[in-house]
Amino acid sequence: MSAxxxxxxxxxxxxxxxxxxxxxxxxxxARAQALVADLSRHFVAITTGFTGAEVLLFGAVExxxxxxxxxxxxxxxxxxHRKARILGVWVNAAQMTFEHVPSFYAVAASGPxxxxxxxxxxxxxxLGVEYLRLRLPPAKASPNVxxxxxxxxxxxxxxxxxxxxEPGTVTxxxxxxxxxxxTLPANVPTGVYQVQTYLLRHGRIVSAQTTPLxxxxxxxxxxxxxxxxxxxxxxxxxxxxxxxxxxxxxxxAFRKA
Amino acid sequence: MQIYLPIAEMSVDVFLLLGMGGLIGFLSGAFGVGGGxxxxxxxxxxxxxxxxxxxxxxxQIVASSVSGVLAHWERGNVDVKMGLVLLIxxxxxxxxxxxxxxxxxxxxxxxxxxxxxxxxxxxxxxxLMLWExxxxxxxxxxxxxxxxxxxQHTWVHGLPFKMRFRRSKLYISxxxxxxxxxxxxxxxxxxGVGGGxIMVPAMIYLxxxxxxxxxxxxxxxxxxxxxxxxxxxxYANQTVDVILAILLLAGxxxxxxxxxxxxxxxxxxxxxxxxxxxxLLVSAKLFFDLLATPEDLYVLGVTP
Numbered sequence: 170m171s172a173x174x175x176x177x178x179x180x181x182x183x184x185x186x187x188x189x190x191x192x193x194x195x196x197x198x199a200r201a202q203a204l205v206a207d208l209s210r211h212f213v214a215i216t217t218g219f220t221g222a223e224v225l226l227f228g229a230v231e232x233x234x235x236x237x238x239x240x241x242x243x244x245x246x247x248x249x250h251r252k253a254r255i256l257g258v259w260v261n262a263a264q265m266t267f268e269h270v271p272s273f274y275a276v277a278a279s280g281p282x283x284x285x286x287x288x289x290x291x292x293x294x295x296l297g298v299e300y301l302r303l304r305l306p307p308a309k310a311s312p313n314v315x316x317x318x319x320x321x322x323x324x325x326x327x328x329x330x331x332x333x334x335e336p337g338t339v340t341x342x343x344x345x346x347x348x349x350x351x352t353l354p355a356n357v358p359t360g361v362y363q364v365q366t367y368l369l370r371h372g373r374i375v376s377a378q379t380t381p382l383x384x385x386x387x388x389x390x391x392x393x394x395x396x397x398x399x400x401x402x403x404x405x406x407x408x409x410x411x412x413x414x415x416x417x418x419x420x421x422a423f424r425k426a
Numbered sequence: 427m428q429i430y431l432p433i434a435e436m437s438v439d440v441f442l443l444l445g446m447g448g449l450i451g452f453l454s455g456a457f458g459v460g461g462g463x464x465x466x467x468x469x470x471x472x473x474x475x476x477x478x479x480x481x482x483x484x485x486q487i488v489a490s491s492v493s494g495v496l497a498h499w500e501r502g503n504v505d506v507k508m509g510l511v512l513l514i515x516x517x518x519x520x521x522x523x524x525x526x527x528x529x530x531x532x533x534x535x536x537x538x539x540x541x542x543x544x545x546x547x548x549x550x551x552x553x554l555m556l557w558e559x560x561x562x563x564x565x566x567x568x569x570x571x572x573x574x575x576x577x578q579h580t581w582v583h584g585l586p587f588k589m590r591f592r593r594s595k596l597y598i599s600x601x602x603x604x605x606x607x608x609x610x611x612x613x614x615x616x617x618g619v620g621g622g623x624i625m626v627p628a629m630i631y632l633x634x635x636x637x638x639x640x641x642x643x644x645x646x647x648x649x650x651x652x653x654x655x656x657x658x659x660x661y662a663n664q665t666v667d668v669i670l671a672i673l674l675l676a677g678x679x680x681x682x683x684x685x686x687x688x689x690x691x692x693x694x695x696x697x698x699x700x701x702x703x704x705x706l707l708v709s710a711k712l713f714f715d716l717l718a719t720p721e722d723l724y725v726l727g728v729t730p
Contacts, residue, residue, distance in 0.1 A: 219430045220437055248727030250534045258542075258716045261534045264727060321724020328722075355428075355437045386432065394432040397664050405660030408485050408668050409653045415672070416492025419679040423493060 203231045204376035206238075206366040213353060215386040221355045224382060226277075227348040230368050234375065235278065235285040236339045236347050237296055237367045240382070242273030242331070243360030249322050265310065265318050267303050272358040274298060274326070277337030277349040287372035294367065294374065298323055298332055330354040351382075359385050433667035434478045440673065442472065447486075447677020454490060454678070455685020456692070457701045460648065462487050462619035463548060465674065466540075467708055476537050478667055480527075480618030481659035484652045485671040487620040490678055491649045498642030505593040505639045508603060509646040512625075515604035516651040519611025524658040527615055531663070534727040538716075543617050545713045551623050552705035559699035594635045594643075603633060607647065615655050620648040623705070 206228030213222045226238055247270040253262035278285055282297050292300050303322060305315040326332040331354070339349040351364070362382040367374050386394060397404045430437040446468055450461040462483050469479035498504055530536040585599030606628045610621035625644040629635045635643070660666040689697060 215430060217430055218428060218437075220428050248534065250725050250727050252720050252723045252725065258538075259718075259720050260538050261725065261727075264534050318724065321722065322726070324722055325724065325726045355430075356435065358435075386430075390430055390432040393668065394435075397433055397660065397666070401661045401664055402657070404668075405657035405666065408660055408666050408671065409488060409656050411668060412485055412488035412653075412656070412671065412675070413492055415675050415679075416489035417496070419489065419493035419675075419682075420496040422679065423497065423683065 202376070203234075204236075204366060204368040204378055205229050206378050206380065208351075208364060208380055208382055211380070211382055213357075213382065213384045214388075215357075215359065215384065215390055216388050217390060219355060219390075221357070222353045224351040224353070225348060226351055226364060226366070226380075227346070228366060228378075229345045230347065230376075231345075232370075233344075234368045234370045235280055236341075237279070237282070237285060237369060238277040238337070238339060238349055238351075239294075239296060239365045239367075240273065240275045240277075240351050241271045241363045241365070242358055242384075243271075243362070244269040245272055245358075246270070247322065249318060249325070251318070251321070265305055267305065267319070267322060270303060270322070271301070272331065272360065273353070273362065274301065274332045275337060275351065277339050277351075279339040279341060279347065282336065285369050285372070286374075290369070290372060290374060294365075296367075297336070298327075329356060331356070331358070353384065357384055429669070429673070431474075431667050431670050433482075433665065434474050434670060436473065438472065438474075438670075443670065443673040444677040446472075447674035448681035449677075450674070451490075451678030451681025451683075452685035452688070453681075453701075453704070455682035455687075456689035457685075457697060459701065460487055460490060460494075460620035460622045461678075462621075463544070463617070463623055463705070464708060466618040467544065467712065469670075470540075474670070475665075476540055477527075477531060477663060477665045478670070480540065480616070481656070481663065481665035482667045482670045482674075483618035484614060484655040484659065485666050485668070486674050486678070487652045488649055488656060489671075489675050490682075491620060491645045491652065493679070493682075495642060495645040495649060498645060501642075503639050503642035504646050505591060505635070505643045506646070507589075508591045508594050508596075508633075508635070508639075509643050511589065511591075511600050511603045512607035512610075512643070512647045513650050515607025515609075516611035516614075516647055517654055519608035519613075520615045520651050520654050521611075521658065522608075523612035523615025524655065524662055526612070527659075528662055530616075540617060541712050541716055543613065545709050545716065547613070547617075547624060548705050548709035549713070551627065552702050552709055554627065555698055555705065556702035559695045559702060563695045563699070591635075594633070594639055596634065598633065606632065607651075611651050611654075614648075614651050615658070620645075620652060622648060 206226060209225035230236065247267045249265050250261035251263045252259045276297055282291065286296055291297055295301050303319045305318060310318060323332060327334050337349055339347050341347045362384060364380045364382050366378045368376040427440045428437045429440045450465050454461040466479050466483045470476050527536065530539050585601050587600045588597060589600045590597050610625050613619065613624065614621045622644050626640055629640045629644060630637060656666055
């Protein structure tokens with residue numbers, strides 16, 4: 170319960186004011202750096218009541234420029250199936266495996282990405298979902314076929330809410346301070362996320378900073394899913410025992426009624 | 427109130443799960459069925475991954491079968507010997523079912539096989555039940571029920587390894603119950619059902635067991651088969667969500683009490699007719715889902 174409370178407080182943006190104070194206090198030594206950014210918290214806990222979370226990213230820049238923030242979940246391997254109609258029934262007819270697919274991917278920028286960053290910069294730093302390097306081995310798929318597959322993959326992740334369709338906005342407060350909200354949905358995968366903040370001038374990156382964000386289950390959820398993975402046979406036996414006891418209790422309750 | 431399910435890795439409304447458990451419990455109380463065949467599609471419908479739905483369904487059926495069998499046990503309606511013979515087949519069947527499940531899951535065909543199994547088996551059973559109940563309602567109007575032979579002698583009775591089952595008043599080959607147990611065990615693993623809806627007709631029509639011991643014996647062996655499936659799913663696929671199972675169970679216990687009261691008010695044939703319609707509806711829904719053009723041709727598979 171207390172974990173939720175803290176979560177709500179941070180979500181309400183209470184952290185922002187305090188954080189700005191610290192920023193102003195440390196503004197002098199930071200002058201040499203063109204970009205400073207940090208998160209309102211570096212740890213998102215998935216507890217029983219978890220319905221998603223918001224993390225505040227804030228920072229300051231030195232001089233003019235635009236800010237782009239990329240949040241990337243841990244990479245994993247993904248299998249995609251393509252359906253085809255066989256005898257009137259839709260079945261998974263073909264499959265492809267993508268390596269290194271970010272399990273979460275969100276971008277926020279202080280203006281339209283196409284105007285802020287040049288094509289080459291966007292491609293090199295994977296700014297925008299269309300620039301994600303999701304490649305299939307050329308032996309398996311010709312470029313235009315591969316494009317269809319990757320579009321399909323991205324659509325699926327967008328439906329799951331793991332690749333937000335619309336880029337977020339980075340808001341400037343005055344000329345130097347900026348902030349943006351990172352929204353993590355309830356089905357967010359666990360692991361260490363990389364939050365990359367870029368400062369761009371005239372379409373080129375002049376400064377960058379990476380901040381890790383850890384998302385993990387804590388409390389009962391962590392204990393259960395950990396136990397289910399590490400002690401699978403014992404977990405199975407416990408699941409059976411729980412069911413047996415529950416059934417017996419139900420029988421006793423029935424007999425009374 | 428949302429609760430995060432640790433294995434399904436998603437958060438679901440607690441009252442939705444309790445309500446679903448209650449609904450299934452109500453139906454199982456009213457109709458005397460396990461309800462697994464409705465529970466698994468419902469869980470998939472609310473977004474639980476099919477593999478988790480199937481495995482957790484099996485876990486929940488362990489509990490509902492225990493509470494069911496104890497009532498039958500007290501009335502002496504369990505043929506333990508027959509149950510054990512069915513179990514030999516059931517263990518082999520459910521174990522091979524899990525192997526097949528893991529293989530199909532890797533090949534990306536598990537959802538299709540789950541749906542097709544539901545369409546085929548629910549369709550057949552639903553039609554048979556509907557026909558049977560319509561016929562008996564009609565017959566009741568025409569004349570009193572004729573006396574039937576205990577069972578007919580067919581090629582089945584020529585099979586070797588004959589055994590005597592006193593409580594079921596049968597002297598038949600053990601191969602037949604083993605084969606039935608095997609098929610139902612495999613279905614339990616793949617469909618996440620207790621298999622009572624196939625086991626019960628098979629016991630009555632194929633084995634010729636007296637109806638009084640059929641339900642008790644079926645429940646008796648379902649406990650062990652679903653326990654085996656729970657264990658193997660937890661071990662091989664890590665897809666059993668205990669929290670989900672407990673919530674469904676809590677709802678089911680309460681629902682079953684109301685269901686039993688409602689069931690007592692309805693007549694047998696009407697009850698069976700209603701259940702048949704319900705079974706056919708689920709089957710038809712899944713069938714149309716298979717035929718309908720999918721929202722997206724590309725779907726995500728499981729990560730190996």
